[in-house]
Amino acid sequence: DKYDKESKQSMYSSGITEENLEKIVFTYKEAAAFRMEWCEENPGEIEYSAYGNPAVATDWEKSKAALNSTANLLAKDFERKKAAFEYSRATTSKTGKLDPLKLHAYKTSEDIFLTTTQLAQAKSHGIILFLDLSGSMCEIIEDVTAQAITIAMFCRQVNIPFEAYSFTSTSYWRQEGKGIRDIECKASEMNVEGCKIVEMFSSKMNKKTFDEAAYTSFAIAKAHSYSNRMKYHLSSAYLHAVDGMGSTPLIQTAMLAYKITKKFTNKHAIQNTNIMFLTDGYPDGIHVVEDSKTDVKTSREIMINFEGKMVRGQGGREIYKNVLHRLKELTGATIMGFHLAYDASTFGSGYVNVNEDKDFPDVIKAWRKMGFSAWKNCVGYDDYFIIKINRSARF
Template sequence: MSVNLEVKGTLARLLATEDLLVEHKNVSTASFNVQSRVLTLPRWEKASNNVFNLLIAHEVAHALFTPNEDWRKKTKVPQGFVNVTEDVRIEVLMKKKYVGLPKTFFRGYHELHDQDFFGIADEDVAAMNIADRVNLHFKIGNFIKVPFTSSEMVVVDQCAAAVTFDDALAAAEALYALHEQQKEEQKQTGDEDASSSPEGTEEPQGKDGGEGEEPEEGPSDSEGESSEGGSPQEEDGESDEQGESMESRDDEIGGGDTAGNLTDNVSTMENFNENLEDMATTNTYNQPLYLTYPSFSAAKYIASNKEIHEYINSSFERQREFFYNTNPENADYFIKTLFGGYDKNFNEFKRNIQSEVNYMVKEFECRKSASAYSRSSTSRTGVLDCTKLHTYKYNEDIFKKVTTLPEGKNHGLVFVLDWSGSMCHILEDTIKQLLSIVMFCDKVNIPFEVYAFTNEWNRDNANYYTNSDIPNELVVGDEFSMMNILTSTVNRKELLRQMETIFMIASSYTTRGGNIVPSRVGLSGTPLNEALITLRKILPDFQQRNNVEKAHVMVLTDGEASWTRYTTEIESYDGQTKISVGRLGHQNGYLRNRVTGTVRKIDKEKLCGVTSTILEDLRFEFPQTTFTGFRILEKRGGWFVRQAVGYDDAQIAKWKKEKTIALTNAGYNKYYIVDSDTVQESAEFDVDEGATKAKIKSAFSKSLKSKKNNKKVLSDFISLIA
């Protein structure tokens, strides 16, 4: 039977009434780390739902009630006896804590008894030692009859009454003392039998009451009752009628020759554990890996807006000084040619983008008004409307009305920009799209922050090892940074200057003729997953600082994330255990969030598996935030679209026609895939003088198509935030 391990993990946390860390691993036995509060459960894939629930309830009971102490300093009782009395104690306490659990224990132990988990099918229960019988009595006593003498019942009652762990130890000591007493009695009986039988003389067999007789073990009847002394054990009612007392059977239970040789082993507990190990999956290949988020401060990875632009401006100034120092005669020409060209292009871009920005503003205001109207309420005021008094004969509604418009939520945008080397050919066009949205936000007073994720800003801090002493944590390297390249916290004049600076840097990658990019803001790898992890710190701060109720995150990238790293325990050459860094590849991974208490399987078969899992977790942790992705697809990237849409012919045909498609299966609320050629297409109607009618028609159609595609994406974007 297939069991949902995630649901069982949630059950364990609910039973424990705390946010336990539950890990299902390929181990033979369950364990609980009291310090880290990690409950490790075997993957009992052969267990039924009833048995799984029983085992979880039992292990959670240990987590709740068994203290973390070395009890061997208090008593010399064998561990098997302590295990028996402690199991009795915690299960009794668990059943009292949750009134529905007795039925769970009943069903689970019933199935385990039917499968002979305790290994008693061919055994005489009455001949077992006292610890085995106590273990059976409290676990499967509903299904078999376990006999006890009156002196044994005193210890049984003591086990049942144990409340604290010290009570369980005291019960274990009493249990072991009784066991030792029965062993001694058995030894004495054996010595007496040996001395009363002359050597070489055959002992009489098969006669009732004969001296030295060894009673046969009769088979158990259908009621689960064992046989003693060669005759079937009578039912309780018949025993009462005959007046048989518990004392009259003292010599027949748990001692004498009937029981054989008593040992200190609790065989029923050993059999149960062995069968439980057989039920668990212990194959260490592809062992489940439970990962958690690292603990860090946002300031460690965020390069402030002021710091970024001060560095860029000083770098530009040094470049100008270089021209004056090396070639003073032509310095003005070179500076004007290099920087002046970018200034001209940016001013032209601002003029051309105004129509697009105005369209977004108009669309935003329309949708906002429609949304407000749909939530408005109209009510009468009780004051006469003088303009309607003349209609009093045929109109009852002659009172003034008031329309109440509820206040809308405050919105804010956080942009996450891919600053990787593969973006160089389309970075300028991507920045143009970004700046148009930034200008829109500035015009309608929506707070925003733009972060570019990179490994270059702090490249000197690169460390491919780890200083962490916690295993199984996702790693955000010291070289990683979120560069805050644009922000709404500066005034409009400063914002335009910063926009021009970013435009210049992006354009320099396209022109190639004069790369003016300062080294620390150069393009790098694609630490997308690290950027998403840092959003867990950035978003709460952004919402609090700007009084934002609903935030929107827009991620602009052209590819998948780089390898995700995590800390792992390894054994070094000297036998010492240390923390190292591994890559998250094809492992059977799970992502655990201590804030929300969720555990998510990292589905490697899913589109961008690790990234999708982190995004789904972010959406759950920040339910008032929408996450929108823009994947700018490189040339010959049709394979990605086919894979993303699950080879759906209709979706593929739509992509080929529109070169834009929106998905909802990649972790984002919406994931737009846009062809890079579409991003680079100009929406301006521009033809050469003297162009033929065919060229004019072609240019006009191309302009309309580009505008149509842009407006479709922009309309979808506006619908998210209006």
């Protein structure tokens, strides 16, 4: 027998089908319908839910003003620099390229733009943001959601197209009969059962819908938060399955990002798309559906077909890194990663495979002092940041 059954080869996956990619993404309209359905079915629990608690609505009105104020300052600075650039057309100038670190930090300094040389013309921008809604985000979900809302408000004011999504998974017992679509995966396909990427808000929304969507994201974050500062009670138990926390399907989300980015870029004629991933963890492992008719021993390495090219890796981190490289090839977008940390342990989780030559205590010390660490062309991202999140910072 020329084929040695004892030899091991890489496990092959045909990837995720178009049909299943469609099934794991939920539009804002679809999610809103699920929430309304939940309220109709659970009238006695609405007061404990993010969907109908009157105290959280009052809280939002106060917080909304503060977030809008920050977005206004960012927008004014952006327009001022844009006008200066269009007037000067200098050889060395402000590029008009958004500095995501400054968006994170709510800065309105001169460095809202990155300085570069030999600039020919300003480019049109677009932002696609994916926010981790896994269970470990409970400690920081309020702060991170506030930043996502502020970025969206800023983009609306300066007419930058944007789309924001949450991503996580749903446990099997919660998804049954709750609108989370059943997914059938055939042999060699990646199993994406339970994955959900839910639209939070986007630039295509009118003002009324955007305000509603921003409030909903605010309220859901409150329900998931571990904060003991709230003067009212919300519970994540009183949420529809579409808004529940789960694990961290980063690989699946990055593969879906190609489909979303392609549609987004074509619709808005974007020259410079920025894809942002905000997460506090590392990617889930992936499961490939086995073919019961074969008898092949496979190694730990997995080969995944991602839009006609094989992406290889052993373990979630390596596969995710190579999926990001392929996403870059397919879209030409700037891929940005924001690892969200609040102590040495959570920093270390994001620092794996970043820079092993540096002395870790020195790196931690600098991060604590500056509030962030940044690298270029790192772990699959064009720009990678480990951001210090203050757990006590609330809306």
